[in-house]
Amino acid sequence: TTTEKVLSGRQSFKCITQNGSSGELIFKPNQDRREVTYKYSGNGYYEYLKRVKMTKTYANNTLSFILNDIIQNFAEPNTRIIYNPTLIEPPSITIKDFEIENKDLLKTMERLLGIANYDYKNIQYRAGVDENRHFFFQSVSTDVTYSFFEGFQYQNPDVKEDLKKVINQVTIYRTKSGSSDVEEVTSVNDADSQAKYGLKSKNLTIPIFLDTQSAIKIAQFIIEKNKEPLLSVNVKSLETLNIPYPIDFRQN
Numbered sequence: 001t002t003t004e005k006v007l008s009g010r011q012s013f014k015c016i017t018q019n020g021s022s023g024e025l026i027f028k029p030n031q032d033r034r035e036v037t038y039k040y041s042g043n044g045y046y047e048y049l050k051r052v053k054m055t056k057t058y059a060n061n062t063l064s065f066i067l068n069d070i071i072q073n074f075a076e077p078n079t080r081i082i083y084n085p086t087l088i089e090p091p092s093i094t095i096k097d098f099e100i101e102n103k104d105l106l107k108t109m110e111r112l113l114g115i116a117n118y119d120y121k122n123i124q125y126r127a128g129v130d131e132n133r134h135f136f137f138q139s140v141s142t143d144v145t146y147s148f149f150e151g152f153q154y155q156n157p158d159v160k161e162d163l164k165k166v167i168n169q170v171t172i173y174r175t176k177s178g179s180s181d182v183e184e185v186t187s188v189n190d191a192d193s194q195a196k197y198g199l200k201s202k203n204l205t206i207p208i209f210l211d212t213q214s215a216i217k218i219a220q221f222i223i224e225k226n227k228e229p230l231l232s233v234n235v236k237s238l239e240t241l242n243i244p245y246p247i248d249f250r251q252n
Contacts, residue, residue, distance in 0.1 A: 045129035048079040049105035058098040060211070063090045063115060066098060071135050075105055081129055087136040090116050090125060093214040112137075115210070118218065148235075158234035167226035168193035169201040170219035175208050185212055188219040193227035 054074045058066050067088050076083040093115060100108055109127050116125040116137075127137045148154055168190040173182040182205055193200070202222065206215045 045081055045133055048081055049109060052078045052105045053102050054100055055102050056100050060096060063093040067137055080133055081135050082133045084134040087134055089138045094211045095209050096211050097209045154235040160232045162230040165230045166197050166200040167202045167223055169199055170204050170222055172215050172219055173205045177208055190223050190227045
């Protein structure tokens with residue numbers, strides 16, 4: 001972030017971003033400068049991960065193990081970031097082979113975020129450093145903080161059911177080493193949904209480093225979230241100003 005500020009006399013700044021992460025002032029003018037407006041810039045502590053490079057190979061380790069090892073043994077000793085294992089809560093995924101060769105920790109963290117968010121439709125993960133300089137790796141909250149009820153806050157909603165997005169079978173494929181070809185691994189099914197809506201299939205291609213059990217968990221998650229038709233509600237004349245997100249619409 002770069003901000004222009006008119007200075008008058010002695011000034012003190014604390015840079016805080018919208019998500020609560022703190023930063024440091026990395027440029028300030030000399031006291032004998034005479035410009036009316038000065039520029040100051042700051043980077044959040046998360047950017048400190050760029051300063052550290054590592055080389056290591058992980059084989060058949062959980063995502064949690066890899067994250068804890070990187071932050072505890074590489075990030076904390078070489079940056080001002082603090083390791084707090086209670087704030088590292090990734091999904092349960094086992095990685096067959098994960099190689100890091102002279103890569104900075106920020107790029108490595110982006111790769112691990114990509115693995116955590118791989119085809120998880122409704123749960124997304126984020127990483128960062130909080131105002132106490134503690135590293136965190138956690139899911140984005142989807143807790144409902146406010147509800148509207150038919151007959152109270154809105155009337156006569158237009159409810160539609162979309163069968164096109166139903167998924168009740170996921171066929172898993174894995175990429176082959178050194179090739180663009182794929183091979184079938186297994187299929188995951190929901191018999192009840194198939195009986196009600198017919199076979200609604202989706203193909204899931206996983207990278208070679210992801211183990212089969214983790215891929216099955218992802219497929220089960222996809223089916224659990226999509227085995228029933230998606231409902232959409234069109235509501236008119238509803239005031240949502242100052243209502244916190246996310247919102248849950250419920251019918252009586």
